[in-house]
Amino acid sequence: MDDASQARPAPFTEALLRLVLAGGPHQPRRTLLSHFSSAEAALAAGAAAWREAGCTPAQCQSLAHPDHDTLVRAQAWLQQPHHHLLGCNDPDYPPLLRASPHPALALFVDGDPTTLWQPAIAIVGSRNPSAGGRDHARDFAQALASSGLTIASGLAAGVDAAAHRAALACDGKTFAVIGTGADISYPRHHRQLQQQVAEHGAVVSEYPPGTPPRTGHFPARNRLLAGLSLGTVVIEAAERSGALITARLASEAGREVFALPGSLHNPMAAGCHRLIRDGAILVTQPQDILEGVANLAGELAAGLQMRLAxxxxxxxxxxxxxxxxxxxxxxxxxxxxxxxxxxxxxxxxxxxxxxxxxxxxxxxxxxxxxxxxxxxxxxxx
Missing domain, CATH: 1.10.10.10 (Winged helix-like DNA-binding domain superfamily/Winged helix DNA-binding domain)
Structure with a gap:
């Protein structure tokens, strides 16, 4: 990727960073950003305005006195090349995510933020897929990437990793939404893959640098993955799995959900069969997905025309x-x-x-x- 396309769009602001690091409920901080002209103005408004917006006592305390070590670590990460922080009121914040039910307050991005404006398909599934499931993830990702779509996934083992690698192998675009800080690889053996995704697309997190993996972060990660994508393709998923959570969140965001059928004897196909029973689009070839997202892709293009006029x-x-x-x-x-x-x-x-x-x-x-x-x-x- 050219260095020019990786240039930082604008310096991050400490005020926005402090709003992110305050933690707690998202809505009060989104209210502050929408009510005031900028993160700086929201922070300068003071404790009375923060309480009026609904901030908890803990959030008010953190806004006034952020944790020094966490703040310094995040600042150091953001000062490195190709690292970005996009607030939800930033004009370069991804439009599809902004239109989703629960957009992130801000995104830490390692790589090229414009990748998140591209029409993307999320490919998700089992961390322990069958050989056939892994092949399907590779073949569908490669075909969709070669058609000009960006491949999105969660950088997990199994289907996620196969989809990212297939996109990279054909020089396609890909981005990963992760449930840790963008400076942490999880699983650890995906460190090199994470670097490759950042170099050829983007690694995205709503969590500040240094945030370790926590169970509750991954369902939250899934809502961002669904919100950033035109549609979600599920390739092998058990009845109870993170992939089904992503699919449900995609449906709630008004995006298409696609599922590959499998053998009745494969327990990893049970989740896909349930999705199809509940209204997901059954797909057997990449063309089915291209046809399914055509209308939403047109809406995205119209929105981009308005943004750039x-x-x-x-x-x-x-x-x-x-x-x-x-x-x-x-x-x-x-x-x-x-x-x-x-x-x-x-x-x-x-x-x-x-x-x-x-x-x-x-x-x-x-x-x-x-x-x-x-x-x-x-x-x-």
């Missing part, structure tokens, strides 16, 4: 017209593209636009069929 200078005289593009920003990007593959760093140099804006605009144009991408380089179609 802003007039700038006229396009150069004699420029080739772009097909049905929403504003002059797109005309400038279209003029910078050719029929030879062009990398992100060249597009930034030619257009003067940011990596985040270009990534989102290219997504819209890909969904409309006017641009194609391969190996991180873009061409007109």
């Amino acid at each position: 802003a007039p700038i200078a006229e396009a150069p005289a004699g420029s080739a017209p772009a097909p049905d593009l929403p504003d002059i920003n797109y005309q400038r990007l279209w003029n910078a593209l050719g029929f030879d593959p062009t990398g992100m760093d060249s597009l930034i140099e030619r257009t003067g636009l940011t990596a985040a804006s270009l990534s989102s605009m290219l997504l819209v144009m890909e969904l409309e069929g006017s641009v194609s991408s391969a190996h991180g380089r873009y061409t007109r179609t």
Whole structure:
């Protein structure tokens, strides 16, 4: 990935970090962020305003006097290259997650935050899949990634790891949502895989650096995974499993749920059969998933068009017209593209636009069929 596309979108603020580290119920802190113009203003409002927003005594105490060691550790992590903190009021906060029932107050991101704006499919399933289940995870992830979708999962053993590795193997995009701090690998033997995902996509957590694995964090992690994705594919899951929690949360967020059927004699297929009985879409090939998320992908593209609409200078005289593009920003990007593959760093140099804006605009144009991408380089179609 080009260094330019990994540039920090904006310096993190200590005020936002202190709101995150206060812990406790999310809603009072979201209320503070929505009521005041910024995290700095929310913090400066003082204890009376915090209590009015519903903050608990413990939260008020933490906002006034954050734990020094935790604050210093998080600051040190955020000062490293490619580390980011996105608050829920940040314009670059992922739109699909913002529209979900329970968005995170903020996201710690190791890697490229624009990956979270890409249309993604979550692939989840057993930590101990059968050989066939592992093959299905690999084949579906590879096919979907090759079709331009980002592969999302939880970096767990089994199906999750197979999906991430398959996306990386075909130079596709992938991101992982984890239930620890972004500086901690769990399971430990996935340290190298976690680094690879961060280098070619993003590793995301709502927990500050240094947070160890805790049982209650993983169902919470699953809601973010579901909220960041157009749909969730379940490949082998027992009757009681984290994959079924992710599927339920995806359904509650208005996203599609897909399940692969399996043998009646395979206990790891029981959860998938239950999902299908309860209304999940039965899939036997990746094309079934592409068709299932087409409408929501179109809504995401429309939202990105609105986010990026802003007039700038006229396009150069004699420029080739772009097909049905929403504003002059797109005309400038279209003029910078050719029929030879062009990398992100060249597009930034030619257009003067940011990596985040270009990534989102290219997504819209890909969904409309006017641009194609391969190996991180873009061409007109």
